[in-house]
Amino acid sequence: MKTALRGAMLTFRDDPFTHALSDCAVYEPDAVIVMANGLIDAVGPAADILPTLSADVPVTVWRDCVLLPGFIDSHVHYPQTEMIGAHGEQLIDWLNNYTFVAEQGFSDKTHAAEIAEVFLREQHRNGVTASTVFCTVHPQSVDALFEAAARVNMRIMAGKVCMDRHAPAALLDTPQRAYDESKALIGKWHGRGRAEYVITPRFAPTSTPEQLDALGSLAQDFPTTLIQSHLAENIDELAWVRALFPSCTHYTDVYQRYGLLRPRALYGHGIHLSEAELDILSATGSAIVHCPTSNFFLGSGCFDLRRARDARRPVAVGLGTDLGAGTSFSILQTLNEAYKTAQFHGFPLSAAQAIYLATRGNARALGLDDRIGAIEAGMEADIAVLDLMSTPLIAYRMKYARDWQDALFIQMTLGDDRAIAATYIAGQQVHCRNG
Numbered sequence: 001m002k003t004a005l006r007g008a009m010l011t012f013r014d015d016p017f018t019h020a021l022s023d024c025a026v027y028e029p030d031a032v033i034v035m036a037n038g039l040i041d042a043v044g045p046a047a048d049i050l051p052t053l054s055a056d057v058p059v060t061v062w063r064d065c066v067l068l069p070g071f072i073d074s075h076v077h078y079p080q081t082e083m084i085g086a087h088g089e090q091l092i093d094w095l096n097n098y099t100f101v102a103e104q105g106f107s108d109k110t111h112a113a114e115i116a117e118v119f120l121r122e123q124h125r126n127g128v129t130a131s132t133v134f135c136t137v138h139p140q141s142v143d144a145l146f147e148a149a150a151r152v153n154m155r156i157m158a159g160k161v162c163m164d165r166h167a168p169a170a171l172l173d174t175p176q177r178a179y180d181e182s183k184a185l186i187g188k189w190h191g192r193g194r195a196e197y198v199i200t201p202r203f204a205p206t207s208t209p210e211q212l213d214a215l216g217s218l219a220q221d222f223p224t225t226l227i228q229s230h231l232a233e234n235i236d237e238l239a240w241v242r243a244l245f246p247s248c249t250h251y252t253d254v255y256q257r258y259g260l261l262r263p264r265a266l267y268g269h270g271i272h273l274s275e276a277e278l279d280i281l282s283a284t285g286s287a288i289v290h291c292p293t294s295n296f297f298l299g300s301g302c303f304d305l306r307r308a309r310d311a312r313r314p315v316a317v318g319l320g321t322d323l324g325a326g327t328s329f330s331i332l333q334t335l336n337e338a339y340k341t342a343q344f345h346g347f348p349l350s351a352a353q354a355i356y357l358a359t360r361g362n363a364r365a366l367g368l369d370d371r372i373g374a375i376e377a378g379m380e381a382d383i384a385v386l387d388l389m390s391t392p393l394i395a396y397r398m399k400y401a402r403d404w405q406d407a408l409f410i411q412m413t414l415g416d417d418r419a420i421a422a423t424y425i426a427g428q429q430v431h432c433r434n435g
C-alpha cells in the first residue's frame with residue numbers, strides 16, 4: 001500500500017564540501033514523497049506527483065516543516081544510555097569509573113533489552129533512523145539491540161565490543177572468544193533484514209596484539225562487514241598506545257598492521273592525527289566519525305573537519321553522538337557543536353554541509369549511500385520531519401530567515417528533540433511528537 005508525505009524537502013545528490021551547492025543540494029519548497037514497501041516509490045514537486053497518485057493514497061501534509069532524509073548516527077554506545085552526563089573525568093578515568101561499571105549490567109539480557117528499547121525510542125524522537133552502535137562484550141547485548149531494531153524494521157549496524165585487557169575481568173574476552181563470538185553473531189545477524197554486523201575492537205589499549213590479529217583475520221574472512229573502533233581521541237591515550245605498541249610508527253599504524261583499515265571501517269574521533277596518518281586513512285578508504293559533543297564533554301580536543309576533508313587526500317568523515325560521553329541524542333545539537341568545533345579552526349561549517357554530514361555523508365562513510373541518506377526513488381523510506389517553528393524563540397527568529405540555508409542553520413543552532421515533528425522508518429511512522 002502506498003502512502004505519501006507532502007512538504008518542503010531537502011536532500012543531497014552529492015557532497016557540498018567538494019561541489020558547488022547548486023550541483024549537490026536539492027531543495028523543493030513543495031514536494032511529495034510517495035512510499036511503498038519500505039522504499040521511496042517516487043519523489044518530486046507536488047504539482048508533478050499529485051496528478052499521478054490515485055485518490056485512495058493518503059497524503060500527510062507537513063506545514064512549516066522540512067522533510068529530510070532520516071538522520072544517521074555513525075558512532076554511539078547504547079549501553080551508556082543509563083550513564084549519560086557522568087561528572088568529572090577525562091577519557092581513561094571516565095571509562096574505568098563509569099563506563100566499565102555500567103557495561104557489566106549487560107550480562108543480563110533483560111536489562112539489555114530494556115535499555116535497547118529506551119535507546120531506540122530516544123533515537124526516533126530525534127529523527128535518527130539508522131545508527132552504528134557499540135554493544136558490550138556480551139553477545140546477548142548484541143541480540144537485544146538487533147531484536148529491538150527488527151521490531152521497527154530499523155537499519156542498525158552493531159557489534160560486540162572486544163576487549164582482552166585493561167578492563168574489569170567481567171568485561172574481558174580472549175582473542176579466540178572475540179573471534180568465535182563475533183563470527184557466530186555475523187552468522188546470526190549480518191544481512192538479516194536491515195541488520196549489519198560490525199567487527200568491534202573497543203580501541204587499541206583494551207586489546208592485546210593477539211586479539212587485534214584475530215579480529216583482523218575475521219575481517220578478512222568476512223570482507224563485507226563493517227569495522228568500528230576509536231582512534232586518537234585523547235592525549236593521554238596517545239602516550240598509552242605508544243607504550244603498548246612500541247613497534248608501531250603511530251596510532252593509525254596499529255590498526256593498519258592488524259588489517260583493520262579499509263572501506264567501511266569507522267574510527268571515532270581522530271582528533272590528534274598526523275598528516276601521515278590522515279594519508280593512510282584516505283588511501284585505505286577508512287572513515288573518521290566526528291563526535292563533537294563527546295569531545296567537548298571529555299575535554300578531548302577539537303577535531304579539524306576541514307583538514308580531514310582536504311581535497312588533496314580527502315578522508316571520509318561521518319558524524320556521531322558518541323553517547324554516553326556525548327551529551328545529546330539530538331543530531332541538531334550535535335551539528336551545533338560541530339559548527340563550534342569547526343569555528344575553532346577558522347572554518348564556518350555551513351548548514352548544507354552539516355545536514356549532508358548527518359545524512360548522505362554518513363551513508364557514504366558507511367558504504368550505504370545507495371540505500372539510505374537521501375530522498376530519491378528506490379532508496380529506503382527513512383524520513384525525518386523537521387518542524388521549523390518548534391519553540392517560541394525559533395518561530396520568532398524564523399521571521400528573519402532569508403532562505404532555506406538560513407532556516408536550517410537556525411534549526412541546528414537552536415533546535416533539539418522538540419524540532420522533530422515525526423520520524424518514518426521504512427515508510428512507517430515510528431514517532432509523532434504530537435501523536
Ligand SMILES: [Zn+2]
Nearest residue numbers: 077230268322
Ligand atoms: Zn565511542
